[in-house]
Amino acid sequence: MLEVLVLGNSAATPAYQRNPSAQLLYTDFGLLLIDCGEGTQMQLKRYKVKLLKIKAIFITHLHGDHYLGIFGLLSTLSLLGRKSPLYLYAPAELAEIIRLQHKVSQTILTYPLLFEATNPDQPTQIFENDAMTIHTVPLRHRIACTGFLFREKPKKHKIHIELFEEKPTTPQILQLKNGHDVLDEDGQVMYAVDKYTTQPPHLSYAYISDTIYDETLVGQLNSIDVLYHETTFLQEDHSKAQETFHTTAQQAAQLAKTAKVGSLLMGHYSSRYQDLNPLLQEAQAVFPKSQLSEQGKRYRIGDAQEIVEKAGENSP
Amino acid sequence: MLEVLVLGNSAATPAYQRNPSAQLLYTDFGLLLIDCGEGTQMQLKRYKVKLLKIKAIFITHLHGDHYLGIFGLLSTLSLLGRKSPLYLYAPAELAEIIRLQHKVSQTILTYPLLFEATNPDQPTQIFENDAMTIHTVPLRHRIACTGFLFREKPKKHKIHIELFEEKPTTPQILQLKNGHDVLDEDGQVMYAVDKYTTQPPHLSYAYISDTIYDETLVGQLNSIDVLYHETTFLQEDHSKAQETFHTTAQQAAQLAKTAKVGSLLMGHYSSRYQDLNPLLQEAQAVFPKSQLSEQGKRYRIGDAQEIVEKAGENSP
Numbered sequence: 001m002l003e004v005l006v007l008g009n010s011a012a013t014p015a016y017q018r019n020p021s022a023q024l025l026y027t028d029f030g031l032l033l034i035d036c037g038e039g040t041q042m043q044l045k046r047y048k049v050k051l052l053k054i055k056a057i058f059i060t061h062l063h064g065d066h067y068l069g070i071f072g073l074l075s076t077l078s079l080l081g082r083k084s085p086l087y088l089y090a091p092a093e094l095a096e097i098i099r100l101q102h103k104v105s106q107t108i109l110t111y112p113l114l115f116e117a118t119n120p121d122q123p124t125q126i127f128e129n130d131a132m133t134i135h136t137v138p139l140r141h142r143i144a145c146t147g148f149l150f151r152e153k154p155k156k157h158k159i160h161i162e163l164f165e166e167k168p169t170t171p172q173i174l175q176l177k178n179g180h181d182v183l184d185e186d187g188q189v190m191y192a193v194d195k196y197t198t199q200p201p202h203l204s205y206a207y208i209s210d211t212i213y214d215e216t217l218v219g220q221l222n223s224i225d226v227l228y229h230e231t232t233f234l235q236e237d238h239s240k241a242q243e244t245f246h247t248t249a250q251q252a253a254q255l256a257k258t259a260k261v262g263s264l265l266m267g268h269y270s271s272r273y274q275d276l277n278p279l280l281q282e283a284q285a286v287f288p289k290s291q292l293s294e295q296g297k298r299y300r301i302g303d304a305q306e307i308v309e310k311a312g313e314n315s316p
Numbered sequence: 317m318l319e320v321l322v323l324g325n326s327a328a329t330p331a332y333q334r335n336p337s338a339q340l341l342y343t344d345f346g347l348l349l350i351d352c353g354e355g356t357q358m359q360l361k362r363y364k365v366k367l368l369k370i371k372a373i374f375i376t377h378l379h380g381d382h383y384l385g386i387f388g389l390l391s392t393l394s395l396l397g398r399k400s401p402l403y404l405y406a407p408a409e410l411a412e413i414i415r416l417q418h419k420v421s422q423t424i425l426t427y428p429l430l431f432e433a434t435n436p437d438q439p440t441q442i443f444e445n446d447a448m449t450i451h452t453v454p455l456r457h458r459i460a461c462t463g464f465l466f467r468e469k470p471k472k473h474k475i476h477i478e479l480f481e482e483k484p485t486t487p488q489i490l491q492l493k494n495g496h497d498v499l500d501e502d503g504q505v506m507y508a509v510d511k512y513t514t515q516p517p518h519l520s521y522a523y524i525s526d527t528i529y530d531e532t533l534v535g536q537l538n539s540i541d542v543l544y545h546e547t548t549f550l551q552e553d554h555s556k557a558q559e560t561f562h563t564t565a566q567q568a569a570q571l572a573k574t575a576k577v578g579s580l581l582m583g584h585y586s587s588r589y590q591d592l593n594p595l596l597q598e599a600q601a602v603f604p605k606s607q608l609s610e611q612g613k614r615y616r617i618g619d620a621q622e623i624v625e626k627a628g629e630n631s632p
Contacts, residue, residue, distance in 0.1 A: 013392040014358050020388075038388040039355045042330050062420045064391045068384070072336075072354040075380050076329040079587075093420040100416060104378045104409040106459055143422055271395075 001028055002152060002203040002301035004228070006267070006293045007043040008035075011210075011232045011246070012065050015271035018295055019043055020065035021209060023228070025150060026298075028131040030055035033073075034148060034207045040069035041076050047296060052082055056127070058134075059090035059118075060209060061145035067094065071101055074109060082111040089126055089136075091144050092117035120144035123220055137220050139211035141245045147208040149220060154179075157197035164196070201225075203301045206261075209268050212242065213251040218259045226301045227261040228293065230268035231279055237272075249279040253286035262302070267293040317344055318468060318519040318617035320544070322583070322609045323359040324351075327526075327548045327562070328381050331587030334611055335359055336381035337525060339544070341466060342614075344447040346371035349389075350464060350523050356385035357392050363612060368398055372443070374450075375406035376525060377461035383410065387417055390425060398427040405442055405452075407460050408433035436460035439536055453536050455527035457561045463524040465536060470495075473513035480512065517541075519617045525584050528558065529567040534575045542617045543577040544609065546584035547595055553588075565595040569602035578618065583609040 003026040008019030020037025024044070031054045033040070044051055051073075059067045067090070077086065088094070095115045101107070116126060118136050127134035130153065137147035156177045159168075172182045172191065179199065182191040206221050209230035221227055232246035241248050247255075249266060256264035264287055269276055276292050283290035293299070319342040324335030336353025340360070347370045349356070360367055367389075375383045383406070393402065404410075411431045417423070432442060434452050443450035446469065453463035472493045475484075488498045488507065495515065498507040522537050525546040537543055548562035557564050563571075565582060572580035580603055585592055592608050599606035609615070 013388075013395050014361065019358070038385065039358055042335070042355055045330065062417075064387050064417070064421060064423075068388050069354065071380050072329075072384050079329050091420075093416075097413070097416055097420065100409075100413055101378075101380070104407075104413065104459075105380060107380075143420075 001026060002150065002205055002225075003298055004205065004226075004265075004301065005047060005049070005298040006295050007040055007047070008037050009267035009269060009293050009295055010037075010065070011230070011268045011270050012063075013271050014039070016274050018269065020068070021060075021268060022069065023207065024049060024054075025205065027150065028152070029129055032150070033057045035060055035066045035209070036069040036073060037065045038068040041073040043295075044073075051077060052080055052084075054086070056087035056089065058148050058207075059088070059094060060139070060147060060207070061141060061143055062091050062093060062097075063143065063210070066210075070094075071098070074098070074113065075107065077111065078107070078109045082109075085112040085114050087114045087116065087127075089116050089118055089134075089148075091120065091146075118146045120146055135220070137206060137208060137217065139208065139217075140214050141210045141212070145210060147206060147211070149204070149206045149224070151204045151224075152202035154202050155200045157193060157199045159197050164191075205301045210246060212245040213247045213255070215255065215258065217255060221255070221259040221261060223260050223262075225262040226265055226299070227256050227259065227263070228265040228267060229255060231266040231283060232268050232270050234273070234278055235282055237270075249282040249290075250286055253283035253290050256283075256290065257287045262289065264290040265293045265299065266290060317342060318466065318521055318541075319614055320521065320542075320581075320617065321363060321365070321614040322611050323356055323363070324353050325583040325585060325609050325611055326353075326381070327546070327584045327586050328379075329587050330355070332590050334585065336384070337376075337584060338385065339523065340365060340370075341521065343466065344468070345445060348466070349373045351376055351382045351525070352385040352389060353381045354384040357389040359611075360389075367393060368396055368400075370402070372403035372405065374464050374523075375404070375410060376455070376463060376523070377457060377459055378407050378409060378413075379459065379526070382526075386410075387414070390414070390429065391423065393427065394423070394425045398425075401428040401430050403430045403432065403443075405432050405434055405450075405464075407436065407462075434462045436462055451536070453522060453524060453533065455524065455533075456530050457526045457528065461526060463522060463527070465520070465522045465540070467520045467540075468518035470518050471516045473509060473515045475513050480507075521617045526562060528561040529563045529571070531571065531574065533571060537571070537575040537577060539576050539578075541578040542581055542615070543572050543575065543579070544581040544583060545571060547582040547599060548584050548586050550589070550594055551598055553586075565598040565606075566602055569599035569606050572599075572606065573603045578605065580606040581609045581615065582606060 005024040007022035010018035021035040022040040023034045025032040135149040139145040184190040204224040229252040231249040231252045233241040235248045235250040321340040323338035326334035337351040338356040339350045341348040451465040455461040500506040520540040545568040547565040547568045549557040551564045551566040
């Protein structure tokens with residue numbers, strides 16, 4: 001399971017009720033928060049997310065619109081009496097800022113905050129369990145910045161028990177679940193895995209913000225299911241994008257196309273645009289499977305064909 | 317002119333759409349922001365406040381719910397291209413936190429930020445101009461904390477020109493405006509100031525949050541027009557108030573009564589109370605001129621008789 005709830009999609013400063021960057025990723029591992037702009041804890045409450053279920057927080061970089069909400073969220077989790085560890089992956093200096101603020105406010109969290117500094121210079125696997133891996137994606141921004149790549153591991157095959165004429169044995173079931181044909185004593189195929197099982201897709205999602213247009217990302221992003229990529233500017237404001245180390249909608253779409261991703265989810269919109277449709281049109285002209293991320297909507301990371309808006313239990 | 321727009325009134329953590337502490341004070345000097353909890357810049361935008369008109373910010377203490385919104389607001393003012401100086405009165409350590417965050421994000425503000433550290437140990441006049449004075453009010457909280465007392469200076473008398481039989485001279489007008497009778501050559505009263513003029517009231521407002529119940533505040537708060545005082549808890553949760561250095565509604569009302577203030581404006585409500593009416597009833601039982609501060613409402617600091625909700629141009 002991989003779904004993403006958009007908590008904020010504004011660049012630099014909030015505008016038109018668009019909050020600064022934050023997304024909540026629903027995974028088999030649990031809830032993961034990606035970026036945490038000011039007001040994220042209010043957004044989480046607004047969309048009825050159970051705060052204590054957040055397992056880890058991932059911060060791309062230390063521009064305010066990507067991290068200023070973390071202090072209030074950490075404090076609220078403490079007020080809620082959290083006991084379980086919270087993992088925080090972020091640029092090293094965030095630990096220093098948190099330490100200073102907690103010293104000044106005499107705050108002692110009720111839970112362990114397990115901080116791991118991200119390395120902005122090379123892609124690094126920062127997490128792995130049975131269900132998924134998470135890698136950093138070094139980005140080229142004005143300050144040290146990394147995106148994040150979330151990959152589900154290949155899943156156990158699902159067995160269609162109704163197709164069997166006689167009940168398979170436990171070893172046979174395990175064999176099939178692991179994706180192998182079951183052979184008889186003569187080495188002939190008894191149950192072909194393709195016939196008796198299907199394998200659920202294992203999905204991948206990348207969060208790429210903030211960065212100047214960078215084609216070298218294609219290596220890491222190749223064929224992922226959904227790419228969230230910042231589309232701060234229109235191509236007509238290309239020089240502004242260049243100057244501030246951001247990307248245009250057209251450029252993000254070009255990257256999505258070159259990397260052959262399933263879909264492009266757009267966001268981190270400049271406050272200069274009230275109407276976002278020109279951004280969408282610009283991206284779709286290059287890569288039709290482009291879509292605007294909308295605040296408060298939850299998207300299923302699908303079968304690389306589409307992103308389906310979900311009216312889930314946590315929708316507004 | 318003294319009016320206050322309530323931007324947030326929640327204690328510790330946002331709850332029931334109540335944002336953390338922040339108020340905007342409309343004065344003859346300009347717009348003053350008191351406390352700046354997370355999300356304050358969004359609240360200011362929501363209520364259509366012109367951000368660049370804010371002259372100064374006053375931070376009571378460095379618990380997150382009173383200051384975490386300042387970083388985003390400072391950044392947004394810079395993105396708006398502010399040039400005029402911004403005054404910031406706050407505990408000394410806030411300068412250190414801002415410096416660290418700006419170093420890490422490589423932020424250089426477009427305007428001078430004039431920081432003045434508050435002294436938590438004794439009442440201090442921190443501002444004076446022709447129109448008003450501002451004093452700190454040292455409070456007893458878990459960490460260094462000061463309230464703020466805003467006092468308009470006595471105002472020029474308004475002359476009722478229609479009452480004169482013959483036109484007064486310019487020196488006579490000045491004499492009257494300054495509140496003095498005009499005497500004739502024999503030293504007899506020619507125009508009595510009481511008869512020919514009225515003096516607009518000069519108003520006073522105190523912002524008291526956060527503090528344990530402290531009767532010694534009566535000295536500084538005596539007879540002010542409107543007292544905003546935290547009412548974090550009900551009296552039945554008195555021990556919780558004591559333990560966390562907060563005040564109950566009953567206690568705040570007792571202070572308002574003892575200090576003979578015009579009205580009590582309540583706020584900083586604990587997230588344990590969804591319904592605030594019990595807090596109001598408790599306060600009114602002791603001091604009838606108690607009123608709940610409501611987020612998004614703008615109150616006129618009146619003639620010490622009442623607080624009138626104003627549907628002003630900046631109301632939601």
